[in-house]
Amino acid sequence: MPTFTPNSRRSLLRIAAVLGAALTVGLASAQTPRTIRLLVGFPPGGGTDAIARLLADKLKDELGATVVVENRPGAGGQIAAQALKAAAPDGSTLFLTHDHSISILPQVVKNPGFDPARDFVPVAGFATFVNAFAVSAGTPAKTFPEYVQWVKTAGGGKGAVGIPAPASTLEFLVKLLGQKYQIDLVSMPYRGSAPMMADMLGNQIAAGSGSIPDFIENHKAGKVRVVGVLGTRRQAAMPDVPTFDEMGLKGFEDLPYYGVYAPTGTPEKFITDFSNALAKVVAQPAVREHLTAMGLTVEHMPPAAFAARQQAYTNAWTRIIKDSGFVAQ
Known part of the structure; x- marks a missing residue:
């Protein structure tokens, strides 16, 4: 049977401490994949x-x-x-x-x-x-009320609105806007905001609804016009755009x-x-x-x-x- 001196015991304890520390570090690093x-x-x-x-x-x-x-x-x-x-x-x-x-x-x-x-x-x-409603540059409307009037006159009361996904909050928004303003708005679902934006930039669709990040760059460049945002406060990124709350559309505050x-x-x-x-x-x-x-x-x-x-x-x-x-x- 081997004999352990005080020095050898201290050495073993140091080795155990080092191994324990190494194992702890290894387990911690393993929790964040490479x-x-x-x-x-x-x-x-x-x-x-x-x-x-x-x-x-x-x-x-x-x-x-x-x-x-x-x-x-x-x-x-x-x-x-x-x-x-x-x-x-x-x-x-x-x-x-x-x-x-x-x-x-x-x-x-x-x-x-x-x-x-x-x-x-x-x-x-x-x-x-917040989500927003925008019109393409080929649409003469500069505001949401002007868009509503344009749909009633040029569109015979019917208009298509692009949305990034079917059965989304934006589809319900489009439906409620149509009901409130007595126009026939139909949602046109896309597979994401990028293809919707491509059609808006090409004037293939007159309006679209999505999040502000979807529209912000093209809005600033004048390629589309955001005419309304949801929520109860105007957005710092586009302070001149009114909220639908201001226009009397309630229920989208969350x-x-x-x-x-x-x-x-x-x-x-x-x-x-x-x-x-x-x-x-x-x-x-x-x-x-x-x-x-x-x-x-x-x-x-x-x-x-x-x-x-x-x-x-x-x-x-x-x-x-x-x-x-x-x-x-």
């Missing part, structure tokens, strides 16, 4: 894609990992959401999205292929925003959100680390300025606060959808 896929449910070139790429570029420095944006367009984010559900819950796959994929799709699609409450965990929210989700079962430490990293990124003056210029109100929401924000918005739209008589397809 490559993280950031799923986006819309095509390249749209507002959500631009936001994801901006944040991914900054997150890689905070996380010490490669963050790759992966576009999975189609069905208003449904395909990307299904991909997140199928992903391993190890932090290697996340989903950056806005309200439609999480709060609206499960209410308007009978079998979306995922259940946010069961399959996803909120990681962090980073902004709220603001949509942007955030990041992970598959259920993802380690809590990774979720906390990613949320903290995202908080640091959106606090950077250049990032905050960029997102604000895109029409977002930057607001980091840690997991619990983000979950509460999502639920409040979902509840508000549950009432609107139910009152509209819409039947899930």
Whole structure:
């Protein structure tokens, strides 16, 4: 049997401490994958894609990992959401999205292929925003009332309005606008805001509705004209555009959100680390300025606060959808 002297015992304790520290570091680093896929449910070139790429570029420095944006367009984010559900819950796959994929799709699609409450965990929210109504440059209207009058005269009371996805909040908005102003407005769904914007820029469609990030750059360039925004306050990015609340359209006060989700079962430490990293990124003056210029109100929401924000918005739209008589397809 070997004999242990005090010196040898101290040596063994030092070795054990070093090994323990190494194991702890190894386990901690294992919680942040070397490559993280950031799923986006819309095509390249749209507002959500631009936001994801901006944040991914900054997150890689905070996380010490490669963050790759992966576009999975189609069905208003449904395909990307299904991909997140199928992903391993190890932090290697996340989903950056806005309200439609999480709060609206499960209410308007009978079998979306995922259940946010069961399959996803909120990681962090980073902004709220408002939706807007815009007209193409080929449309003579400079304001929303002028657009309504133009539809009544030139269009015989009928008008088509592009939307980035079917059965979205924007489809309900178009329907309510038509009812309020006694015109026949028909939603024209696209596979994301980028193809909708291409048709608006080509004057293939006279009007479109989407988020401010979808329109902001072309609005500033005079290629489209945003004539109304939702919410109760005018937006800093376009202060001259009135709200629909000012024009008498109530019921759209609850603001949509942007955030990041992970598959259920993802380690809590990774979720906390990613949320903290995202908080640091959106606090950077250049990032905050960029997102604000895109029409977002930057607001980091840690997991619990983000979950509460999502639920409040979902509840508000549950009432609107139910009152509209819409039947899930």
